[in-house]
Amino acid sequence: MNKKLLLLPGDGIGPEIIAEVRKLIGWINEHTDLTIDTEEDYFGGAAIDQYGVPLRDETLEVARKSDAILMGAVGGPKWDNVDYSIRPEAGLLKIRKQLDLFANLRPAIVFDALIDASSLKPEIVKGLDILIVRELTGGVYFGEPRGIEDLGNGERRGVNTQVYTTSEIRRVGKVAFEIAQKRQGKVTSCEKANVMESGKLWREEITRLHGESYSDVTLEHMYADNAAMQLCRRPSQFDVIVTDNLFGDILSDEAAMLTGSLGMLPSAALGAPGSPGLYEPVHGSAPDIAGQGIANPLATILSFAMLLKYSLDSVELGDKIEAAVQSVLAEGLRTADIMVEGCKKVSTVEMGDAVIAALKA
Amino acid sequence: MNKKLLLLPGDGIGPEIIAEVRKLIGWINEHTDLTIDTEEDYFGGAAIDQYGVPLRDETLEVARKSDAILMGAVGGPKWDNVDYSIRPEAGLLKIRKQLDLFANLRPAIVFDALIDASSLKPEIVKGLDILIVRELTGGVYFGEPRGIEDLGNGERRGVNTQVYTTSEIRRVGKVAFEIAQKRQGKVTSCEKANVMESGKLWREEITRLHGESYSDVTLEHMYADNAAMQLCRRPSQFDVIVTDNLFGDILSDEAAMLTGSLGMLPSAALGAPGSPGLYEPVHGSAPDIAGQGIANPLATILSFAMLLKYSLDSVELGDKIEAAVQSVLAEGLRTADIMVEGCKKVSTVEMGDAVIAALKA
Ligand SMILES: [Mg+2]
Numbered sequence A, B: 001m002n003k004k005l006l007l008l009p010g011d012g013i014g015p016e017i018i019a020e021v022r023k024l025i026g027w028i029n030e031h032t033d034l035t036i037d038t039e040e041d042y043f044g045g046a047a048i049d050q051y052g053v054p055l056r057d058e059t060l061e062v063a064r065k066s067d068a069i070l071m072g073a074v075g076g077p078k079w080d081n082v083d084y085s086i087r088p089e090a091g092l093l094k095i096r097k098q099l100d101l102f103a104n105l106r107p108a109i110v111f112d113a114l115i116d117a118s119s120l121k122p123e124i125v126k127g128l129d130i131l132i133v134r135e136l137t138g139g140v141y142f143g144e145p146r147g148i149e150d151l152g153n154g155e156r157r158g159v160n161t162q163v164y165t166t167s168e169i170r171r172v173g174k175v176a177f178e179i180a181q182k183r184q185g186k187v188t189s190c191e192k193a194n195v196m197e198s199g200k201l202w203r204e205e206i207t208r209l210h211g212e213s214y215s216d217v218t219l220e221h222m223y224a225d226n227a228a229m230q231l232c233r234r235p236s237q238f239d240v241i242v243t244d245n246l247f248g249d250i251l252s253d254e255a256a257m258l259t260g261s262l263g264m265l266p267s268a269a270l271g272a273p274g275s276p277g278l279y280e281p282v283h284g285s286a287p288d289i290a291g292q293g294i295a296n297p298l299a300t301i302l303s304f305a306m307l308l309k310y311s312l313d314s315v316e317l318g319d320k321i322e323a324a325v326q327s328v329l330a331e332g333l334r335t336a337d338i339m340v341e342g343c344k345k346v347s348t349v350e351m352g353d354a355v356i357a358a359l360k361a
């Protein structure tokens, strides 16, 4: 089976961490039935330097024809003063919009070996494995009308519009239900239906979709403020959470912080079935440590494992890579960012090598 | 000094827990310069039974002429099927609206004696004392236009409007800055100014207000999603948080859950300076244990301590009551809801008596 993958290393530590995935791809091409053909291009600040824009149309065309895209990281102080419309982050917004990536997948996973990094008690977060599915292209961050209006009497008025349609809710709901079918089979849908009509519509449409096609999945509704509480109180009650852009922004970050290891977390943005998904680590480009060979490649490697599962139909291989990551952590290997006493500090390259060694084992 | 206080015990355990505050008032009237004259009325379900409405206009008139109002709790299964417009909770919404109580004060306090109740590690929450000031009458829960529209092609569209004006932001900002002056002198203002114009206006107006009148307070701005993370990671970095209705709804519940003891938390809703404030415990009416004499009166006693500080100008007395609560907890007294091995289980009345005994000590 041949698949096409576009690599966008980006800025800062991006190239170093993507290099470790390139090694993994080499191993996969040599040892499995899957063959991954890669292309690669500049993106973000690197693309500004090279082409004058953070994402050129040629890159976007390659992205469209790929099965998936893996990104490193974008941005850095070098491009802080470029025009707002061509700043590195604008490249990310553009690719999401152009590929219509409406479902953001944000796992919150606690690795046994890193359990002490959490600010929560070990017995509360042990084995934690939550997936938050956040609607990414609608809601109050995009709704019209919006703006700040001068009322003339020394008063101003700031307005944003929270808006969702049936089809926007259903398409992200489908993503959540179908992922839950491959996990623990439970979806918690979060909104504020008690005080917001957009939340009432969200609840009704998710309920209808569930009844039509996904009655094998357990569906639970929870107000978003209660979800913020429950994530803190007993996070293990959750499997998949599906929620809108605003609540998802907040709940996915809270859930990520439960793990205590932001530098370990992968993410994905998916569009319609069959269209290419975009995968990237949650952490940033860390310009302060770029080029030193000490960056942690595991969040990118885990993003690649998600990519194998969700975009390349290779669930088993994705699971295998996740198990390899668990195993190198259990052996006590740590990059500088997650180093604790009694473990062995390794470089970016050594960590990548260790994951491959664990795959072979 | 004579002050007028309206007591609204309400439903469920409300009358039992308010009775313990009545004892405290008796003690204050006898032993301090402050004299508190109380009136009392039915409210919520009890008022529906008595008057046919959850809040009658006569009660509201007495409330307007009082210095403060202390509520027990409202609601219960008995009134689940009454009309939406006269349900017990409608009385609460009405009194808030009629008294224009725009600032909701939600403390998150960890008592040393109850530190193990938190799902966070003791070293993370030890000594925690955060106050969240939430805007309560504006924003997306009240903005127009709102509703669900049928688009005719099988599609529906749900809309809510997030809207804030200069004066709405400034008045709640003032409350936060003035409280911070009496606490640790730090305000963290939370919004999503990066993606919402209403948040941009919020940040600009808070910054302007700070520069005009409160430069002795340290002001920090934080995106609401980052605040949700930071509450989990290192909550002790916060003193006062000021935020809008929606973000405040979520962050105040998350912060409350950090303490692990929801049954211990007081709250206040304040209006313009000089107008009466409304105080109530965060917990509900707990109809399942009503009338058994086992309810925990401490959240109501702590709400009364807030009332003394913020509405009756008696900061010292409020502090004294808070210290008395700390002391009975340190002695190991516990009502059933917070009982743990090695402590002494007491009734509602015994707990109230113990607080008064600690006041005398
Ligand atoms: Mg976020």
Ligand SMILES: [Mg+2]
Residues within 6 Å of the ligand: A225, A226, B248, B249, B250, B253
């Ligand atoms: Mg809430």
